Amino acid sequence: MAPVFDFSNALWMMLGGRNLNDFKFDAAPLSSRKEALTCFVLYLSIVLGGQQLMKSVAKPFRLKTIFFCHNALLSFCSAWLLAAHLEIIIPMVREKGFFYAFCDDGAYTQNLEALYYINYLFKYYELIDTLFLVLKKKPLEFLHVYHHGATMLLGYIEQEGRTSVSWLVIILNLSVHVLMYYYYACMALPNAKPIWWKKHLTTMQIAQFIIDLSIVYFCAGTIYANTYFPNSIFNFSIPTMGYCAGSIQATNIGCFVLSSYLVLFIQFFIKTYSDKKRLALQKKTAMATLATNGTVVPVSEKTALAAH
Numbered sequence: 001m002a003p004v005f006d007f008s009n010a011l012w013m014m015l016g017g018r019n020l021n022d023f024k025f026d027a028a029p030l031s032s033r034k035e036a037l038t039c040f041v042l043y044l045s046i047v048l049g050g051q052q053l054m055k056s057v058a059k060p061f062r063l064k065t066i067f068f069c070h071n072a073l074l075s076f077c078s079a080w081l082l083a084a085h086l087e088i089i090i091p092m093v094r095e096k097g098f099f100y101a102f103c104d105d106g107a108y109t110q111n112l113e114a115l116y117y118i119n120y121l122f123k124y125y126e127l128i129d130t131l132f133l134v135l136k137k138k139p140l141e142f143l144h145v146y147h148h149g150a151t152m153l154l155g156y157i158e159q160e161g162r163t164s165v166s167w168l169v170i171i172l173n174l175s176v177h178v179l180m181y182y183y184y185a186c187m188a189l190p191n192a193k194p195i196w197w198k199k200h201l202t203t204m205q206i207a208q209f210i211i212d213l214s215i216v217y218f219c220a221g222t223i224y225a226n227t228y229f230p231n232s233i234f235n236f237s238i239p240t241m242g243y244c245a246g247s248i249q250a251t252n253i254g255c256f257v258l259s260s261y262l263v264l265f266i267q268f269f270i271k272t273y274s275d276k277k278r279l280a281l282q283k284k285t286a287m288a289t290l291a292t293n294g295t296v297v298p299v300s301e302k303t304a305l306a307a308h
Contacts, residue, residue: 004084023114025159036156050134060137068188075181082174103244107164120155143264161250165219172208202269209262219244220251
């Protein structure tokens with residue numbers, strides 16, 4: 001029984017989509033490299049061009065209501081997609097074990113492929129996050145732009161490479177997004193005050209990438225061992241638990257992108273929260289009033305908010 005998936009399928013077909021039980025990524029929109037790369041280039045062009053255009057605008061746009069709706073929608077949809085994934089993954093792990101769920105070709109089911117695609121489409125919608133920063137004349141951190149653009153491309157690459165471990169990366173990402181977008185929705189409400197657990201969102205993201213990489217590296221090692229060191233090559237082999245599904249290209253790119261995320265988020269955490277001397281100096285020399293809600297906020301906190 002998969003009631004969340006079944007309802008999602010009915011809603012998908014009502015909106016004009018084909019039955020998700022018959023879904024094929026290759027036949028869907030945005031399923032070619034050309035389309036994905038074109039969207040990536042457009043994203044960068046709009047962001048950079050938008051920043052230049054906003055220099056001629058005297059005041060930033062506030063967009064409180066739209067910003068609230070955007071983040072509330074993403075928080076809700078992330079929770080919905082998370083539930084849809086878990087109702088398929090949990091029975092699979094219970095019946096066949098983690099190694100099967102991480103590595104077997106059979107773990108890349110028709111229903112999961114459809115959910116991966118829906119999650120991939122949401123990565124395009126999440127690019128609007130950057131547009132809000134541009135329209136609000138907030139500083140754009142490299143981490144923000146890189147993370148949004150690379151995650152969109154990674155969603156495509158992992159579907160093209162059919163990596164069975166994709167579900168782990170996706171459900172951890174969705175779990176963080178439920179809370180992250182909920183936080184930003186709350187901050188868009190009238191008279192909003194900073195929530196104490198905002199700092200822990202970055203900690204959760206770092207923990208997410210550590211868990212991701214511990215399993216993804218294991219799967220990558222299994223793929224490399226079976227690809228480059230089979231028993232037939234000079235009678236030399238690397239012990240493995242078996243075969244792991246996924247293309248070499250998707251494996252390499254996935255390892256690189258996730259590793260870069262971990263490094264960048266740790267750097268962001270240190271820069272934003274752990275440099276006590278820098279924060280103390282900023283508090284003594286400059287305090288800024290957040291015009292949107294009248295709350296007095298240190299400059300460092302405004303910079304941290306912009307990294308979203």
